[in-house]
Amino acid sequence: MPRLYSYFRSSAAYRVRIALALKGLAYETVPVHLVKNGGQQHASGYRSANPQGLVPALQPAVGGPVLAQSLAIMEYLDEVHPQPALLPADALGRSRVRALAQMVACEIHPLNNLRVLQYLTQELGVSGAQKDAWYAHWVALGLQAVEDSLARSPDTGRFCHGDTPGLADCCLVPQVFNARRFNCALDAYPTITRIVAACEQLPAFQQAAPSAQPDAE
Amino acid sequence: MPRLYSYFRSSAAYRVRIALALKGLAYETVPVHLVKNGGQQHASGYRSANPQGLVPALQPAVGGPVLAQSLAIMEYLDEVHPQPALLPADALGRSRVRALAQMVACEIHPLNNLRVLQYLTQELGVSGAQKDAWYAHWVALGLQAVEDSLARSPDTGRFCHGDTPGLADCCLVPQVFNARRFNCALDAYPTITRIVAACEQLPAFQQAAPSAQPDAE
Structure with missing residues (x-):
């Protein structure tokens, strides 16, 4: 196994x-x-x-x-x-889904993970408020780009690409979970919140949630 | 075109x-x-x-x-x-090459690009020395992980994976170019510097270099 x-x-x-x-x-x-x-x-x-x-x-x-x-x-x-399949069959579609996934994995998450927040407070001595502003800044910048990409594309369906969940949804849902945990406003991203709500109805997303893990605290 | x-x-x-x-x-x-x-x-x-x-x-x-x-x-x-091909034919090899590429693209580069450095100085008011230390910190942490992964794997060859250049080399060379530009020490990464030297002998890498671009300054 x-x-x-x-x-x-x-x-x-x-x-x-x-x-x-x-x-x-x-x-x-x-x-x-x-x-x-x-x-x-x-x-x-x-x-x-x-x-x-x-x-x-x-x-x-x-x-x-x-x-x-x-x-x-x-x-x-x-x-x-x-x-x-987590990726569509056509090369343009695959590229679109990978780009959406990377907009989260290369542009938002790397700036807001634990070790970076620790460096900001421990090495650079930034305040709690400055740290929260940093977090919210990269979430807002990144999610706005994802929202714009999703909202204007005819390829967006019930999920990020068409009507089955895939690689981009696998990245988007944890990012939105984090954004909520840090109280980031999500009102400006109606397409994202609609897609995340659709994902959260599926057992696969429910089973993978932090609260459902054996090491959850 | x-x-x-x-x-x-x-x-x-x-x-x-x-x-x-x-x-x-x-x-x-x-x-x-x-x-x-x-x-x-x-x-x-x-x-x-x-x-x-x-x-x-x-x-x-x-x-x-x-x-x-x-x-x-x-x-x-x-x-x-x-x-x-930029990726090998087997799934394990493809995963290894993608992971090496992502160790640069998801762990080092996002922390050190222009907009992040601008935020550090303009919004958080960090000094030039603190900004340089931030840059060097993520380069050192990230390149050490790449070095360890390359040095201990029998899959590493003249290039990151075997004896033909691929996706990981496409990411590694620009990252090392940046590290040199910011005067980061590279002595601790002998496998990386050997591979980058091999890449820099190839016309494709030479044509793609910043100094060879039409908009170079």
Whole structure:
């Protein structure tokens, strides 16, 4: 059975949990606590499996290689377990879905994850209010770009691309979860909130939610 | 002929220029100056083509859709123009190469691009020295993870994966170019510097370099 190194609140791990659930793949969760003891992801045992010291990581088979980076893991799952597909069949559509996923994974999330917020407060001495403003700034900039891309495209359906959930939805839902947790206003993104509401009705998204994880606090 | 919206010094545009050159694809460069007049990427004309207001963007055919996000653009190029391939044929290898690319594109570059450095100085009032330390911190953390992943894998060859350049090399070379530009020490990354030196011997990488662009300053 595949092993997923995960932390219930990690946005990137949440993405992969959705992908696994959409494909109906059983897996074992190996919790890696990002805060306790200065962060278990930095421990040598975990680093020998994943030199990046980040979650998630997926070990498809016991004793086999450990895969890193949530987007790369989801692409792997889509190649090895093609149905249901996370990407459309046509190259332009695939590019659109990947770009939407990367608008979250390369433009919003990297600026707002735990280690960056820790650097801001611990190394740069910014105040709590400045940290919250930083967080809200990148969420607003990023989600506005996603909203504009979704709202003006005829390819947007019940989900980010057509009427079945895919790679972009796997990234968008955890990002919106984070935005809500940090009390970011979402009124300006009606297409995003409509799509996230549709996702949240599906069992796969419910099973992958932070509160449903074995390591949830 | 495809149109590439590019800025000579943009690391993400540099990745796509390498991919286009490796595949031998001719294209027209449309320069988008990221600094002049507060940034041409924010102008409404460009935003109507790419709502994200970021470079690069690729328009594969005149009048057709505009593709965003460098990794999505390179995957598109690899699907539509499969030879020479930017990704290996096996799912595990593809996942490894994508993860290496994302270790640059999702973990290092997003923290160090122009708009982030501008926020640090203009909104948070950090000093020049603090900004440089921030830059060097994320480069060191990120490149060390890439170095560890490359150094311990038998899949690493003359390039990041085997003996032909691919998606990971397209991301690594621009990141190292940036690190050098900001005087980050690279002594701790012998595998990375060896691979980058091998890449820089190839005409495709030379043609894609910032100094070789029509908008170079």
